[in-house]
Amino acid sequence: MRTLLRRSALAAAAALAPALAVPADAPPPMIGFTADGARAQAVLEARFDQGLDAREMRAWLERLSSEPNHIGAPHDRANAEFMLAQFRAWGWDAQIETFSVLYPTPKRVSLEMVAPRHVRATLHEPPIAGDRSSAKTAGALPPYNVYGADGDVTGELVYVNYGMPDDYRELARHNVSVKGRIVIARYGAGWRGLKPKLAYEHGAIGCLIYSDPRDDGYGAADTYPAGAGRPAEGLQRGSVADMPIYSGDPLTPGIGATRDAPRLPLSEAKTLLKIPVLPISYQDARPLLEALGGPRAPAGWRGGLPITYHLGAGPARVHLAIQSDWSQKEIYDVVARLAGSVYPDQWVLRGNHHDGWVFGADDPLSGNVALMAEMKAIGALAATGWRPKRTLVYASWDGEEAGLLGSTEWVETHAAELAEKAVAYVNSDSNTRGFLEAGGSHSLQRLVNQVSAGVTDPLQPASVLARARAVAIVGGSRGSEHTAEERRIARELLDGGDLPLDPLGSGSDFTPFLQHAGIASLNLGFGGLQPGGVYHSIYDSFDHYVKVEDGDLHYGVALAEVAGHVMLRLADADLVPLRTQDFAAAVGHYVDELDQLVVHARDEAEANHRLLDERVYELAASVVDPVGPPARQPAVPFLNLAPLHNAATTLAASARAFDAAFAATTAEPARLTPARAAAVNAALARAERALLGEPGLPGRPWYRHMIYAPGLYTGYGAKTLPAVREAIEERHFDEVPAAVTMTAAAIDGYRHALDAATAALR
Ligand SMILES: [Zn+2]
Incomplete structure (x- = not known):
């Protein structure tokens, strides 16, 4: 049901925008549809919208987030069974698929400072007035980072800023080593699992990760319950699996974690961390940081606590002990199908996860209730006799928080069928008030x-597109400065260009679909207005959500409309609705970026050599904060990226020809014979698979997509043309030629698929 507010907004839109009035019989622009098809689809989507009910979504959100729902919690399973019953009642062919995964849970966790004075960390999030579930945490796990190692370690403390590669280079200039010591890193700037991984690689024996108030606490917003900032005791739980190597169950890389699947021994699981790691609040971090001596922290390393930040090592010494139960646990994916009437063997997939760290109202249930609303509305359409042309597959995944377990195990289990049938995957996760954020193929x-x-x-x-375009043009929604890339996008938008999709890295369930299985994917959601100050804490609750985020679930309805219409068009389009020039343009842009990356790396290395040779760093050194010179960088050779330019240029020509033939065919329905449509659709459904490269990315063959990957040293952040880009960034210049060949071959493979489809269209 639409709310009064939404109706009045629509009425106002009509009043303010008479110029947009079009003749009633003009078809809306819909890629992949004939004019008649587009008219019918617009009617269908309007009926779909009538089936969305914000109050019902709010009630589901309250129910699903009423108790802790992590892997192994009774409420996690109860939520899966509740959804199963709903999906069946709405007319879907639904079942629960169960997997058995390694999921360690803490039995004993303690942290204390043993010198220069004794302080025991509370590791506790107390109830907050007005937040009902924060007082009902029975059954919740103690705060921890899943897939960290067990251990009992004592050592001097070192502050490592965000604990990213550049931070260790800076630390070396201050002559501070983490060897045999325990590091304290702040959250932010990269995947949290990289912090203990890099600490271990530099010789540390333990790792603490705290939430600095500058990043998502009072430095960013009023703290909860007044606003969206993280309260002093708030803790960010989270996985520290080495997910840039592979996602999913650490013991079953590449295969589904069914009960009888062969499993690696713990010692051989590459994604498990080697040292103990623990998340703490800024209240618990403050006495530790305050007790650090040694060099003053560089300016960019200083957070928002009212102290002078020092690097250590010591004199603060801490004792960290973690002991876990390393047993297998069951996870429950709820998967539902509605068979297609014309192309039953072409699947259009949609997913959101249902497990949270504690109550998980925002992450993930705010997105999950949009997915449920879509399913109910589609079920109502099906009850009137309508069927999608292609098969719809909707899934609510379990175990995302630990490392995309439910989605990855499902993709690995059904890999052969997905390679044959999958057309596209549409993901969502957290959703809140704000602007449409869209990433994908x-x-x-x-x-x-x-x-x-x-x-x-x-x-x-206004439309959600108009608002997203506006915010991209005027600047970050939080008033941040434009980067050079954002200025480029703003210029193109002002010139009438489409809102670009962000390339996908990782951080939610699209990863196995896109980057392992080669399925064209999208990630959709609203947000961007507020810091995630309750992210992965007990305060990510229903009460918080309705007070601070999207109380009336209006943006939940907006997400269901955007994702639902995308699903319905993918399912019903006469031709799979791809415009390939946009992909070709993105590839061309990424290749140009690689040229700039090489030039920049060479300039930087030359400057580094000159400053070292002329002893400039020594002359500029401060007696107050002595800093040594940086390490000498390897010289950057001239690299041959020509095969990538050739591949991108020929792809652009093929894409233009394909898009023209595609548009001509949908404009002239007589040409759209069933045989021609079937041939073209079969080719288009599988086109993205051509972008998978063998044997996959260097050092991490599970990741096979040659255009998009999470960065090996960024984690969530995307690396485009990752094999080549990372070889340059990591200064592995000897690996560049093979990476260029493999990437160019994937682009050429995609071009051949397009050329075949163009021939079929003509
Ligand atoms: Zn999530």
Whole structure:
């Protein structure tokens, strides 16, 4: 049901925008549809929207987040069974698929400072007035980082800023080593699992990760319950699996974690950490940081605590002990199908996870209730006799928080069938008030722009696309400065270009679909207005969500409209709705970026050599904060990226030809014979698979997509053309030629698939 607010917004939009009035019989622009098909689809989508009910979504959110719902919690399973019953009642063919995964849970966790004075960390999030579930934490796990090692270690403390590679280079200039010591890193700047991994690689024996108030506490917003900032005792739980190597169950890389699957011994699981690691609040971190001596921390390392930040090592010494139960636990994916009437063997997939760290109202249930609303509305359409042309597969995944377990194990189990049948995967996760954020395969960029142009923003009389474009043009929604890349995008938007999709790295369930299985994917959600100050804490609750985030679930309805319309168009389009010039343009842009990366690396190395040779660092050294010179960088050779430029250029020509033939065919329905449509659709459904390279990315063959990957040393952040880009960034210049060959071959493979489809269209 639509709310009064949304109706009045639509009325206002009509009043303010008479110029947008079009003849009633003009078809809306819909890629992949004939004019008649587009008209029928618009009617279908309007009926779908009538089936969305914000109050019902709010009630589901309250129910699903009423108790802790991590892996192994009774409420996690109860939520899966509740959804199963709902999906069946709505007319879907649904079941629960169960996997058995390694999921260690803490039995004993303690942290104390033993010198220069004794302080015991509380490791506790107390109840907050007005947040009902914060007082009902029976059954919740103690705060921890899953897949850290067990251990009982004591050592001097060292502050390592965000604990990323550059931070260790800086630490070396201050002559501070972490060898045999325990590091304290702040959250932010990269995947949390990289912090203990890099600490271990530099010789540390333990790792603490704290939430600095500058990043998501009072430095960013009023703290909860007044606002969205993290309270002093708030803790960020989270996985520290080495996910840039592979996602999913650490013991079953590449295969589904069914009960009888062969499993690695713990000692051979590459994604398990080697040292103990623990998340702490800034209240617990403050006495530790305050007790550090040694050099003053560099300016960019200073957080928001009212102390002078020092690096150590010591005199603070800490004792960290963690002991876990390393047993297998069951996870429950709820998977539902609605068979297609024309192309039952082409699957359009949609997912969101249902497990949280504690109550998980925002992460993930705010997105999960949008997925449920879509399913109910589609079920109501099916009850009237309508069927999608392609098969719809909707899934609520379990075990995402530990490392994308439910989605990865499902993809690995059904790999052969997905390679044959999957057309696209549409993901969502957390959702809140704000602006549409869309990432994914660039062949789907036009579809996302067209869909979001047709969805009205809940708060302003404009489309969600118009608002997302506006914020990209004027600057970050939090008032941040534009980067050079953002300025480029703003210029292109002002010139009328489409809102670009962000390339996908990792951080949610799209990873196994896109980067392992080669399925064109999208990640959709609203947000960007507030810091995630309750992220992965007990305060990510229903009460918090309705007070601070999206109380009326209006943006939940907006997400269901955007994702639902994308799903319905993917399912019903006469031709799979890809515009390949957008993909070709993105590839061309990424290749150009590699040229700039090489030039920049060479300039930087030359400057580094000159400053070292002319002893400039020594002359500039401060007697107050002595800093040594940086390490000497390897010289950057001239690299041959020509095969990538050739591949990108020929791809652009093929994409233009394909898109023209595609548009001509949908414009002239007589040409759209069933045989031709079937041949073209079969080719398009599988086109993204051509971008998988064998044997996969260097050192991490589970990741096979040659265009998009999470960074080996960024984690969530995307690396485009990752084999080549990372070889340059890591200064592994000897690996560049093979990476260029493999990447160019994947681009050429995609071009051949397009050329075959173009021939079929003609
Ligand atoms: Zn999530």
